[in-house]
Structure formats: C-alpha cells, structure tokens
Amino acid sequence: METLEDSELCFPHLLNASCRKQARPHFEAMLIYVLLSCISLLTASLNLLVIVSISHFRQLHTSTNLLLLSLAVSDFLVGLIVMPFQILLIEPCWFLGDLVCTLYFFVPYITISASVVNMVLISVDRYVAICDPFSYATTFSQKAVKLCILLCWLYCVMYSFMILSDNLNQPGRFNSCYGECVIVLNGVLDLVLGFIIPISAIIILYVRVFAVAVSQARSMRSHVAAVKLQRSLTVTVRKSEIKAAKTLGVTVVVFLMCYCPPYCVSISGYNLTIGTSLNDFLIFLLLSNSCLNPLIYTFLYPWFRKSVKLIVTLQILQPRSRDTCVK
Template sequence: MQTLEEAELCFPQLLNTSCKKHIHPQSEAMLIYIVLSSISLLTVALNLLVIISISHFRQLHTPTNLLLLSLAVSDFLVGLLVTPFQILLTEPCWLLGDLVCVLYYFVPTITLSASVVNMVLISVDRYVAICDPLHYPTKITAKRVQILVFLCWGLSVFYSVVLFYDNLKQPGKYNSCYGECVINVIGVVDLIFSFIIPISAIIILYVRVFVVAVSQARAMRSHITAVTLKSSATVMAKKSEIKAARTLGVVVAVFLMCYCPYYCVSLSGYELVIGSSTVALFLIFSNSCLNPLIYAFFYPWFRKSVKLIVTLEILQPHSCEANIL
C-alpha cells in the first residue's frame, strides 16, 4: 500500500511535502506534445524568415519594418523558449527546480510585454502616417524607431523584474508542495500595464486611423477636394499607406483576439495565479505564429524574400540590393 502511494508522488522520498501526480491519459499527452512542438517549430521558422528578410534586404529598412522586425524577434523567442517549456507544464510534476520555474514565466513576460509595446508603436506609426502624412518622414525616422525599439525591450525587462521581484527573491515561495510550479503576480498591476493601458491606446489610435483612412479612400476614388491637386505619385503613396494600415490593422485585430481572453479572466475578478497550462495562455503563444502568416498573405515583398531565402539566392553577391518591392 505504501509503495502504491509513493508511486503517486512527484518525490516519493518526501512523503509529507511531495505533490501528488495528476497523470494525463497517454493519448492526450501525446496530442499536446505534437501540437505544441509543431507550433513551436513553425513559429521559429516563420519568424526567422521575417527577421532575415527585413535585416538582409535594404529596401525593407523602413521605420515601419523595423517595428515589424522587433515584433518578429519577440515572436521568435516565444517559439524558441516559451512554447517548448509549455510542454513541461503538461507533465504531472515540475522537476527543474524553483528558480527555473520562475525564469520560465519571467522570460515569456519579457517577450510578451515587448510584443504589446511593439503593437502600440505600430499603431502610433500608422496613426502618424495616415493622420499626419506630410510630417511623417520627419517625425518617424529610422533612428528614432531604433531608439524606441531599444526602449521597448528595456522597459519590458524592467517591468518583468518589478512584476516578478517577489518570486525572483524567493523562488518557490507560493508552491504548496515539492513538484509544483506556481507563480504569483500582482494581478491588478499586470492587468493595468499589460492590458488596459496599451490596449486602450491601440484601439483609440486605430479607430482614428480607420476613420481617416476611409475618408481618404473615398476622396481618392471620387477625385475630389485636395486630392485632385496632388500628383499621381502622391496619390499612389497615400494608397500605399492606407494599404499598409489595413494590413497592420489585421495584425492588431488578431493580436487583440489572442490576448483579450487571458486578461478578461483578470477583469472578471479572478486572482491571477499562474500554475498550469491554460487555453488562454496557449492562445497568446499562438499569436506569435500567426503574424508571419498574415505577412505572407498580405505582403508581396515577404513572399518574394522568402523565395530568395529558400532558394539560397541571398547568398549571391549584392543580393541585399535586390528589388523585392
């Protein structure tokens, strides 16, 4: 009887303090492994293509694409570091220790926070491009965007340290038994700074962008007001900006659909204690895989650059000067 009881514990030698195993059916566990592994590999591969494309081809070195590059880096890290470790949480016991448990949640918070801030910056970029196009080249420069991206990642690291300070100071503090991985964060703080403030900013900016873009599109179609006085090149430039705003609007909309369920749980008043794999968290991680698919569907330059990468034509001399726009 004692042997049978010990077999159900994560650490049989610790009879009084070990967690009990909650074993999933083998078929269910195998399905989870396959799905998460596939998503992880796909996320890494697709975002690596985005990173190589924007980094290699000089035509893509624009302020907007630099923001997409930063977003792709955060998505790449999710696929490389976050999703594989999510598989470990499907195991009946956590065997990697308390410190690794904290780091498991600490690293994703950095990458996911960076994704949120990048989305805000993308919304600001589109707002200026559509609502103040004449001053866009002077307001949104590559140098300024590089500084903003650096601040984005620095702010994400700082925010994660503050959010997980109690857990980093004393790993395993909130575990009720050995073999458990539970992290406690200040739900109200995370809700306000990771969801309410940035999501409100994104929605307000894109509602404004949508209204202005629709009015500009109608003006260009009917050839009225000041648009008739512009050159055809200017009209084409505006069409390009509106198309870019529409595409990035899809990226933002998918982002909101993936992130809202998780934080809506917090809005309902539920205490944010992270201890197991949830559908809402899984939805957040899957967003990192969806962004490159959106680029492939809407951006011809991405499809062209992927073709050059896959066929190894980027190894040719002066391939960075290729015309892919």
Template sequence: METHDEAKLCFPQINTSCIKHTRPQSESMLIYVLLSFVSLLTVILNLLVIISISHFRHRQMLHTPTNLLLLSLAVSDFLVGLFVMPFQILLIEPCWFLGDLVCVLFYFFAFVTTNASVVNMVLISVDRYVAICDPLRYSTKITQRGVQICVLLCWIYSVFYSFQILSDNLKQPGRYNSCYGQCVINVIVAVDLVLCFILPVSTIVVLYLRVFVVAVSQARAMRSHITAVKLQSSVTVTVKKSELKAARTLGVVVAVFIVSYCPYYLVSLSVSELLIGSSNIFIIFLLLSNSCLNPVIYAYFYTWFRKSVKLVVTLKILQPQSCEARLL
C-alpha cells in the same frame, strides 16, 4: 518496492511531492505534437521576417523605421517561440524537475518577451497612425534614429516591468508552490491587466479608429477630386491604396490581439492575485500563439516578404550578392 500511491508522486521519496496527473497516451501525444508544431511554426515564421529585413538591403528600402519596428517585433516573437513555448509545454504536467530558480527565471523571460511584443505592436500602431494621418510630416516625425531609441526603450521597459511584477517571486523562488516539484508564480492581476492589456488595447483601438476615419475621408476625397495631371493622380491613388491596406492590416492586428489575450485576462478578472502554472497552461499558450500570428499579419501580405521567403527556402540566399536581390 514503491507503493501505488508513491508511484503517483513526482518525487516518490518526498512526502510533500506533487501528484502526477495521468491521461491517455494518445491524448498526451496529440497535445505535445500540436503545441510543439505551434512553437516550431512561430520560430520559422519570425526567423523568416528577421532574415528578410536584416539580410536584403536593395536600395535600403527594407531598412525603414516601420521595418525596424517589425524587426524588433519579430525578435521578441522569435524568442517566445524558441524559449518560452518549449518550457511552457513542459508545464503541461505538474511535475517540474528543473528547480524553483529556473522556474521563476523562465517566467521572467516570458514576461520580458511577451511584454516587448505588445509594446512593439503599440509602436507599430503609432507609426501607421502618423503615416496615414500626417503623411507630409511623417519623415520628420518618424526618423530612423528616433525609432531605434523607441525600440531600445521598449526592451528596457519590458525588463524593468518584469522585475517589478515578479519581484516577490524573484526574491524567494518557489514561495507560492503548494507542493514540491511545482512551478507556480504569483502575479498582481490589476497591475498586469492595466499595463499589459487595457492600455495597449485602448491605445491601438483609438489609433485605429482615427486611422479608419482618415482613410474613409481620403477615399471619399479620391472619388470626388478631379485633377488635370493624370500621372500625379495615378501616384496619389497608389499611395492611398497602400495606406488603406495598412489600415486594414492594423484592424486585423487589433482583432487577433484581443482574441489571443482575452481568455487569459477574463480568467484573471475573477481574482485579485493570479497563480500561473500548469492549471492554466492552454489559456497561456493561446496568449503566446499571438507571436505566431504576428509575422503572418505584419509581413506575409507584403510582396517583398513573399519574394524573400522564396529566396531563403530555395537557398539562393547563400549565393554571393544575394543581399542585393530586388524585392520591391
């Protein structure tokens, strides 16, 4: 018969086993339901973006360089919601029953997908910067082929970066566990802070400030400029409004990204090496929640996305020739 102390161990038959943390059942249920809902919502929202861009092709308007970047972002965020978040929910308790190798592979996949999401946001910021600040040469600077290469390089870089940042953990899985049944990895804070937060945020903020200055100057020019061709003036105003909306959207992206990532990196600033595990699960989940908000920010406010969602939800997407539906 097990003693009281043995019953608290993750693996009662092993003396070096981790100790279970007990909490009220109602509290545990609330946490699991909340985090599971965020995970499910992340999958659904990003899947809608993927379907909207991939399935519908009216006039090829949705298959633009910008939407290709949105598709890549949606894929990375979809993988975060489908695989990373559920495994992260398992880490609410310190008892990890899937082994050290699965633990480090999970974190490797988490780093790949979240880093790809961040890089995709930087690429989208660059795309919007060129579209607003140099619209006349946008079609020559930002091409479909060039964006495809950038997306491929984004994912290659994310995989390479994850290998480097987790090299010690991959060589010897479980080396940083303090007890048996724990899932903990070690990350060099300085490298992760610079490459995954400071550089991306700095790039996005600088580009946004430039976009904001140009957008304000264009708005002033619109008010002071008088043209004899009313039709041309109307088209110009429409284009400018579209670009100003893109500028505002980019501003929301910056704010949400910083709010989601700041708590994690503020904690990491206090140490030179950070042990990631069940002790900081909620901070990490806040960071991952950025993948749930991205599709809302980038796609929900577009008319074509709202129309495509209606077609998907009502199952009209299953009808013949549904991919030719007019969304714009």
C-alpha cells in the same frame, strides 16, 4: 519496494513534503506534446524568415519594417524558448527547481509584453503616417524608431521584474510542496500596464486611423481624375500608406483576438488552475499569436512572399543580393 502511494509522489523520499502526481490521460498529453512541438517549430521558422527578410534586403529597411522586425524577434523567442518550456508544464511534477521555475515565467513575460508594446508602436507609426504624413519622415526616422525599439525592450525587462518581484526575491515561496511551480503576480500592475493601457491605446489609435483612411479613400476616388502629376504621386503614396494601415490593422485585430480572452477571464474573477483545459486553451491562444503574425504577412505582404522565395532558393547568398528589388 516502492508502494503505490510512493509512486504517486513527485519526490517519494520527501514523503509528506512532496506533491502528488496528477498525471493527464496519455492521449491528451501526447496530443499536447505533438501540437505544441509543431507550433513551436512553425513559429520559430516563420518568424526567422521575417527577421532574415527585413535584415537582409536594403529595400525593406523602412521605419515600419523595423517595428515589424522587433515584433518578429519577440515572436521568434516565443517559438524558440517559451513554447518548448510550456511543454514541461504538461508533466505532473516540476523537477527543475524553484529558480528555473521563476525564470521560466520571467522570460515569457519579457517576450509577450514586447509583442504588446511593439503593437502599440506600430499603431502609433500608422497613426502618424495617415493622420500627419508631412511630419512622419522626421517623427519616425530610422534613428528614432531604433531608439523606441531599444526603450521598448528595456521597459519590458523592467515590467517583468516589477510583476514578478516577490518570486525573484525568494524563488519557490508560493509553492505548497516540492514538485510545484507556482508564481504570484502583481495582478493590478499586470492588468493596468499589460492590458488596459496598451489595448486602449491600440484601439483608439486604429479607430482614428481607419476613420482618416476611409475619408482619404473617398477623397481620392472623387478627385483622382483631375489631379496633376505631382498631386498624382501624392495620391499614390497615400494609397500605399492606407493599404499598409489596413494590412497592419488585420495584424492588430488578430492580436486582440488572441490577447483579450485570457485577460477578460482574469477580470471576471474566475480562478484559473494550472493544468486545467481552460488554462491550457487560454495559454495556447495567447502564444498562437506569435505564429499567426508571419502567416498574415504571407497572405497580405507581397514583399514577404518574394523574400521567402529568395531565401528558400538560397539566392540571398549571391553577390549584391541585398540590393534585390522585392517590392
């Protein structure tokens, strides 16, 4: 008959080699289950709508929207793969083996770092569009953007290999007992390549973008009454670019609010333990950005709201729906 001590072990037959169960209170575990499940479903669904919208409607096949499409793909994978696997860490023991444990962290680092790099590309896109509009069409052609997106994902795969190399070479080497899922990152590399460089680039680029946007907005207000027709068209284009920059600026601000706290805690030297409330909150904050992005599009992008309406009502199944005007 199983003793009380054995019932507290993840693998009772391994005796002292097994980890002990450290179960959460039932109410707390159920709350996390329900919350993560709902957010996972919402994240995957909303980002799938973004993917279908940009992929289906020809009018949305712009360079900027291709970057938004790449961002939506990474966010969709977070909702489809990362969040459901995060639920497994709620359990007091890890039963899926050392290799799956390592791969569990490998996939999130690819998708999350892809979101970061895509944000950098979006910031560069807006910087060129606002600060050097005459060279934008050639610099950010669709062919060039597709190449950048491909390089972005290849870089994220290599980046994940680098920071998880020790764990991939020997899965489970950092576990102290059977039933744990512990990995050790290359902290310096992760901090520099995953946070300091991309976040600094995003902030510097958007400070410059908003400075130029404010200057152009003032110039347009003072001269709009005196411009000729050709000049008027140029003003309209610039207003459109500035509006797009402001909208994407909101996305960047939300991104920084979600990504900065976990790294700031790491920089402070505070040791996070898997399973603690603070660790769970920081992970939740990090992953919630993937759900917030499409919500931002819903409120700030009229084309997204119209596209969603056409998708939900199945009008995209009609002939020539790809040519429908959604702007």
